[in-house]
Amino acid sequence: MPVLEIDNIRKSFGKTEVLKGISFSLNKGEVLSIIGSSGSGKTTLLRCLNFLEFADSGTISVNGETIFDGENAKKLTDSEIRQNRLHFGLVFQSFNLFPQYSVLKNVMLAPTLLKRGTAEEIESKARALIDRVGLTEKSANYPCQLSGGQQQRVAIARALALEPDILCFDEPTSALDPELTGEVLKVIKGLKNTDSTMIVVTHEMEFAKNVSDKVLFMADGVVEEYGTPEEVFGNPKSEKTKSFLNKSLEAF
Amino acid sequence: MVSVVFKALCEGFIVTLQIFGLTLLGALPLGLIIAFGSMSRFLPLKALVKTIVWIIRGTPLMLQLIVIYYGPGLVFGNNVWGGGNGRMTAVLVAFIINYSCYFSEIYRGGIESISKGQSEAGQVLGMTKSQIFFKIILLQVVKRIIPPMSNEIITLVKDTSLARIIAVYELIWAGQSFIKGAGIIWPLFCTAIFYLAFCGILTILFGFIEKKLNYFS
Numbered sequence A: 001m002p003v004l005e006i007d008n009i010r011k012s013f014g015k016t017e018v019l020k021g022i023s024f025s026l027n028k029g030e031v032l033s034i035i036g037s038s039g040s041g042k043t044t045l046l047r048c049l050n051f052l053e054f055a056d057s058g059t060i061s062v063n064g065e066t067i068f069d070g071e072n073a074k075k076l077t078d079s080e081i082r083q084n085r086l087h088f089g090l091v092f093q094s095f096n097l098f099p100q101y102s103v104l105k106n107v108m109l110a111p112t113l114l115k116r117g118t119a120e121e122i123e124s125k126a127r128a129l130i131d132r133v134g135l136t137e138k139s140a141n142y143p144c145q146l147s148g149g150q151q152q153r154v155a156i157a158r159a160l161a162l163e164p165d166i167l168c169f170d171e172p173t174s175a176l177d178p179e180l181t182g183e184v185l186k187v188i189k190g191l192k193n194t195d196s197t198m199i200v201v202t203h204e205m206e207f208a209k210n211v212s213d214k215v216l217f218m219a220d221g222v223v224e225e226y227g228t229p230e231e232v233f234g235n236p237k238s239e240k241t242k243s244f245l246n247k248s249l250e251a252f
Numbered sequence B: 001m002v003s004v005v006f007k008a009l010c011e012g013f014i015v016t017l018q019i020f021g022l023t024l025l026g027a028l029p030l031g032l033i034i035a036f037g038s039m040s041r042f043l044p045l046k047a048l049v050k051t052i053v054w055i056i057r058g059t060p061l062m063l064q065l066i067v068i069y070y071g072p073g074l075v076f077g078n079n080v081w082g083g084g085n086g087r088m089t090a091v092l093v094a095f096i097i098n099y100s101c102y103f104s105e106i107y108r109g110g111i112e113s114i115s116k117g118q119s120e121a122g123q124v125l126g127m128t129k130s131q132i133f134f135k136i137i138l139l140q141v142v143k144r145i146i147p148p149m150s151n152e153i154i155t156l157v158k159d160t161s162l163a164r165i166i167a168v169y170e171l172i173w174a175g176q177s178f179i180k181g182a183g184i185i186w187p188l189f190c191t192a193i194f195y196l197a198f199c200g201i202l203t204i205l206f207g208f209i210e211k212k213l214n215y216f217s
């Protein structure tokens, strides 16, 4: 059974339809890269999954349970929305760490507020996550004392602390200097072996090609191409995909 | 003479301090409530609050004091506020309304200056609206509004002298009373020392808080 099933998600802002019926499914432990040109709706899709926006229609199911249905989205209470959100985690392009808390506190805050165990349990788990993203020495530092790459790794640890079923990344490296993207991508790659399911919106074609199990090419709010990296990069079916791939290869 | 003057000025200064302290006590929380009103998505409430803030900020505090103290009497035909303590109550009502409107705009500016990403990060982590406000947003707002707040609070120290207009015995009146009573003007000049010293202390205090919050940015 797929961990995530998305069926015919549509979303408009005013008169502009940004998502025009997105459907795909993802198995547990798979890494999906979403590629596509600017404005194609990638961020909007992730925001719909995380309930920061509400799709106008379509359904989202996690582990076979429908957690969102455009038909009765209005009826969801605040606490149901919060509950549903916890199936997903989101790592933002701009990190959005909480500046007044140390690295350790940033990771501990949500599990503490959500009462996910005793203070000791939460702390030792947070420290383990900080180790995993390679920031053991920085756990007492504040976000303003860290490089962009380090901040993004903290953001990843913070998202992992709630053990989401599916972790989403929205261009996690595009706010970083080129020499810092590597360390963040390495951490994401490292998560792959821990059977976390991940959705990564990215412009890093090498990452999409080498790390992901599935690649989804989005254009103008529709799924233009979906398949394994070999299929999408090696043998694209649609003209749009071909020209997008050519353009992004030229850029390098 | 000097000790008589000093004693009188101290008495006046205590009233000044009372106006100052009680105004802050009322206006700091009320300002936050007004700020939420002016950011409300319920448009009639938002319009109402914005109109009130416009009226209060658009007219002199001195006029508001007079209207609040004498106005009810004109309508109800007797002095609603009563004598001695009533004047003080009227002063506090006027000051708290006036200052909470100014504070509300400072709060609003502060809250709106925090990037949306902060509250979205909290939402994605399953926090409730109040957890997001109190655990994430509030301290960042406090840090940002300390400079404009300290400005406004130091203005309040000197605005307390307006209470004299409805015959509340505060510092200025205490000094001024010696002109009529004893024919001397220097006690009035000496009131400046009290204002200066108090504002000096507040400046140091705000500087200290600002430094305390310097650990993040």
Ligand SMILES: Nc1ncnc2c1ncn2[C@@H]1O[C@H](COP(=O)(O)OP(=O)(O)OP(=O)(O)O)[C@@H](O)[C@H]1O
Pocket: A013, A018, A036, A037, A038, A039, A040, A041, A042, A043, A044, A045
């Ligand atoms: N809140 C909003 N209100 C109105 N329009 C919006 C809103 N959010 C996004 N859009 C529009 O939706 C379209 C898709 O935006 P989205 O951010 O999802 O694109 P994207 O694929 O993530 O692009 P990029 O690669 O530049 O991040 C854009 O045309 C954008 O202007």
Ligand SMILES: [Mg+2]
Pocket: A042, A043, A044, A170, A171
């Ligand atoms: Mg985007």
